[in-house]
Amino acid sequence: MVRIIRIMVKEHFIKGILTKREKILLAAAKVFSENGFYNSTVTKIAKKAGVADGTIYIYFKNKDDILIQLFEESMKIIISTLTERLEKTDNPSEKLKIYINHHFELANDFPELAEVIQIELRQSAKFMKEYKNVPFLSFINIVRDIVIQGQEKGIFNKNLNPDIAKRVVFGTLDEIALHWILKGRSYDLLPVAEELHYMFLNGILKK
Amino acid sequence: MVRIIRIMVKEHFIKGILTKREKILLAAAKVFSENGFYNSTVTKIAKKAGVADGTIYIYFKNKDDILIQLFEESMKIIISTLTERLEKTDNPSEKLKIYINHHFELANDFPELAEVIQIELRQSAKFMKEYKNVPFLSFINIVRDIVIQGQEKGIFNKNLNPDIAKRVVFGTLDEIALHWILKGRSYDLLPVAEELHYMFLNGILKK
Amino acid sequence: MVRIIRIMVKEHFIKGILTKREKILLAAAKVFSENGFYNSTVTKIAKKAGVADGTIYIYFKNKDDILIQLFEESMKIIISTLTERLEKTDNPSEKLKIYINHHFELANDFPELAEVIQIELRQSAKFMKEYKNVPFLSFINIVRDIVIQGQEKGIFNKNLNPDIAKRVVFGTLDEIALHWILKGRSYDLLPVAEELHYMFLNGILKK
Amino acid sequence: MVRIIRIMVKEHFIKGILTKREKILLAAAKVFSENGFYNSTVTKIAKKAGVADGTIYIYFKNKDDILIQLFEESMKIIISTLTERLEKTDNPSEKLKIYINHHFELANDFPELAEVIQIELRQSAKFMKEYKNVPFLSFINIVRDIVIQGQEKGIFNKNLNPDIAKRVVFGTLDEIALHWILKGRSYDLLPVAEELHYMFLNGILKK
DNA sequence: GATGAATGAGCATTCATTCAT
């Protein structure tokens, strides 16, 4: 089932008759991931998308806007598939597991996207002062909600601050996914997910 | 004692008769942190450093080189003070605590530097293909060594992969420090450090 | 007839609807001839051509490329009109006369071009190590062919090396045309052509 | 005897205790010939001369002045040795021979100097508007004087204009020496000198 | 909508020249 959803997401981007806007976003993801935002030219994106330079400005306000829309577009899909998956269970620990796997599957299925989101958008906070990264907040707050739910259910430690816990989880996944991508996706993330899940729950102390 | 060392580090940068090279690095840290690497101009750095544009090229190969040297220079000092501090104890759990605090103190004492290192250099992996980030590896591997030591001492869980654990710790600290800086350093990191230390050791499960 | 062709060449450059590329080449010839290659700025050329700086880089790889293309473009036309003229006769002595006149007419009709070719491109051998000046070889070898033909017809001295003779002729014409241009074209080249033709054929010894 | 003089000239530059000014001129000749005037930096010259950048400005007004002084210095020596040689004979034809050989020997003995004079100084007419190339005039007029003398002696054709004849000779020698240098001095100039002498006197017509 | 030629502001970098030592 999970696989089907994932494929659907992928399909959404790749199959179907892509609109020009989608072609551009897809091309931008690749170009940004290859060269970084600042070393990507609009011309390069246009070429890869198979459209004229000017066409890009019909769909996007400017270069920054491509990055923002790419991010929002992706986040919308990511969050919706994630939410869907999380509904399958009520177990907070299980949900955490799903969150981790989902994160890694993203990195696996859309490496360019993952790279862009993690590397380029981090920078964005600086140059796009006006851009309030709402979708990202939604995404990271899913972990917070899981933690709160776990605390309410008496499974997770009530003394812990969910806002800190969420950053532990997200920061870790972010760091590992980034490392994995930069290392050329040369190792298997599945056992890593397993181990992270254990570590988040139990810590590193010997029991 | 710790405080004295920290002050010494700070002094090293700020007090004393700064060489022209140091003035430039210091100015670059500020300018990069304010505008991001790509939106920083060499002229802006020169102006802030109180030197002529051309002077920068006496001390640095090019703009990229400023970022690299800034990073290496900082890392050298950071690692040496961290190492010194870690020698004060043999207790791995205590060492972990020191590492966490050290990281946050850095963010506190040199916010521009921290910002540059965390945001700009992450991007560097992309545009500076040739630059192998050795100092960063040293820094992150300090956690790995602490974990291994803890496992050897029978305190930490031997089943855990130290290379994963190190990324949990670093990814978390990185994420939190970044968030803290971007939020204008508006809250106190001390209790956060406390809580993180607990979470790393015990996880989020209720005991 | 000859005159008509010459005018046609001129027209080719000046009349008609000039393409942007041609406007730039024409402007470059003027600017280079006025200031020399190195003291000519791309901005100056753009201004004189009535285009934006960036436009130049649509048509030319870089500043060097302007000089090269200017030269090749000119040489193509020069050689083709010269070849056409030379076909009018079989007499090697007559051909030599045509070559001389053609050279001087060039200097007269396109003084900027002549100046650029003679002064700037000579330097080019140094800075454009990779640029093999093929068109120039074609041009100078036309003299060699005339000499060889004269030798075969039994008119010219068979003991003379055509490769040396060609440099005598070209070196002389080059030197004189340059001097004439630098002197502000203040004297008539026609009698000079006459006398050179005689000198090449008979030398300076009294007969 | 000729050889001795030549060696003396060489010595004058190379042996002896070179003054700083001479060291700089010598270095400039090499650097200019290697890179062309505009691609030579004052720093490069200073380094090759073994002096500080600033020292150059003690002896020379500016970069242009180095080229000018280099030229004048050389010309002074060249003309004086040439004049000396020419005094050995009264025969204009013989004098012409001496002139040719002298020119080629120069190219052979001081290739860098020859290259600079022929390539860089030709350009000078453009950028050094104020510089009236007096020494060059003296040099080229030596040929004119030889021709006039020959005409007066009834050996050379009185109908020929000595000012044109001088440019035939100089233009040819210039062209050939340049070609020879640019071809890496890969062939022997002695037979060329022989043939040129014949051609100047008798032309290319079969007798 | 779609194009892509044209634009021109913007920036990294160089290098002749100066001057305090």
Added chain:
DNA sequence: TATGAATGAATGCTCATTCAT
């Protein structure tokens, strides 16, 4: 005299953006 660190004006080139077609 001699030095060489420092200067800052100058310039080739890039690239996001526009707009006539």
